Amino acid sequence: MTVPAEARAHIDDLAAFVAASPSSYHAAAEAARRLTESGFSPLDEAGAWEIMPGGRYLVVRDGSIVAFAVPEGATALTPFAIVGAHTDSPGFKLKPKPTVIGAGGWWQLGWEVYGGPLLNSWLDRELELAGRVVTLDGTEHLVRTGPLLRIPQLAIHLDRGVNNGLELDKQRHTAPVWGLGEAESADILAALAAEAGVSADDVGGYDIVAADTQQPRVFGAGDELFASGRLDNLLSTHAGLVAIRDARPAHAIAMFAAFDHEEIGSASRSGAAGPFLEETLRRIGAALGAGADEQARAFAASLHVSSDVGHSIHPNYADKHDPENRPVAGGGPILKINANQRYATDAHGAAAWAAACAAAGVPSQEFVSNNTVPCGSTIGPISATRLGIRTVDVGAPILSMHSARELTAVVDPWYLSRAMGAVLAR
Known part of the structure; x- marks a missing residue:
């Protein structure tokens, strides 16, 4: 496989981000450092917020971070385009x-x-x-x-x-x-x-x-593979971080939200089941003059893309996968689907993600579990239940999920970040 120079640059930056983030607290701090250097203004949760059209802001709560870019001309009815991830690892x-x-x-x-x-x-x-x-x-x-x-x-x-x-x-x-x-x-x-x-x-x-402490490493016959600790889920966190850093939203408030405690159920003050994201959204709306009716209308027009790593087909255990829906390494980001709503994807969300991948010029593929091998879950259903915002679950295919050292194709994190960028450009 030929690896584009842009994909290799992205993976080198992901390696640096992982190396700087041995814990969720380090990950949130490193993300905040990078965004502050890129012109985002830190907000204090205990202070008053002044949110201005055209402004770029971030707020950190423990091991979680929310960053957002407000388009020029934003009003009380401006919807949100959100990419979400998590900062903790098993x-x-x-x-x-x-x-x-x-x-x-x-x-x-x-x-x-x-x-x-x-x-x-x-x-x-x-x-x-x-x-x-x-x-x-x-x-x-x-x-x-x-x-x-x-x-x-x-x-x-x-x-x-x-x-x-x-x-x-x-x-x-x-x-x-x-x-x-x-x-x-x-x-x-x-x-x-x-x-x-x-x-x-x-x-x-x-x-x-x-x-x-082993450093991330690119390897393989054509340097097309990448091994690292904590790809679940710093891969998605980094992809969203790059996407929000470069976001220049047109009609929606572009937002990146990375939560702690997903690996243990998200039920904490800084987890996706907690109030952090909802409080941030409502404070932004209030700063733009939104009352309860305007806020509900903005939420109804919003989209949340929840990103967590997913399973690439394993060459030694192919029978563990669905016989038709088999994500391959290097094949682009995956759309996660589950009949029992372990993933929040529905038809409208799937269409929105397909449009984002097409706009970004990246390939995409679907993941659904073998019926005898139940899937895990993500922050997607949790956030959708709490907020009522349409949510779609996506990710990048990896091997060795929840290992101390996981494996992905070099191109897939780059593809994922580009698709996220298309979501945030709405």
Whole structure:
């Protein structure tokens, strides 16, 4: 496969974004940094908002971000064109009292499984801790340790049947090692406080997750493949970030919304099931003079494109896919369809997405599950239920979803971002 120069530039930028985003908090901060440098004005949720036609704005809530561009001539009835994604990825999250001294003097950690990771993919990798530390005065500090820990697999000599089936106990077998020595010296919270430049006694709370430290990489016979951690769903987050950065909307308010906590159900103040997006939409409407009637009319004319990665057909497990609807790597973004509304796509949404792909000049393909292999879900049905805005679920095809390291074709994230750009140009 020949990779266009623009696609390679996009994937290199995606690699840089992933490398800068080991946690959802880092992802939101990196997105805000990039957009601020591109002329977007940060808004304070606790302050008054002045929203002007022609303005470009962003607001961050914890590990989530909403950015929007208001067209010239916007009124109380101006609809919204929204691309949505999520910033979190499956993995592990640090527990309270996290420092553990294991057998043989190994320093270990206590953490919980976050979401639904492929546990075996996290074994024997150099991992880091990343996230936020909050001091007693309420100040938030982003931290990342760099390579620090590893979940060691049991040697085959001690488990001769391991290749016939690996079973990992989430409590006993996923605890990482991160040092050796005197127990008195082991204190992961002190190490995190040092990364934040504060005293351990000043730490009042933390949200810390694990991240793989291997760098993203382009590879393959024609450099057409891309491997990276956290493609679910920083691939979509980055695609939407590029699309909103370049958006010059004509008739709708162009918006990019990336939420935290999708991997665990989205039910949080910064998740898609929470009020963040709705409050932002209503505050924009109010700033433009919209009352309840105008706001409802604007929502009725709006479109939300929810983007999350999807399954490319797997060459070794082709029977797991629908026999006719088989997204291929390099074949362009996928339209997600599910009869039971695990995806929010309907006929009007499908037509709107097809028009966007055609306008962007990118190929597209459909995904529907094999009837014996139920699909997951996304922020799409959640946002559609909360807001009543027509929503369509899309994404880019990948392999190894929920692995510590996932795989996509170089061209597909670029295709996805271009189609998003066409949505935001409405």
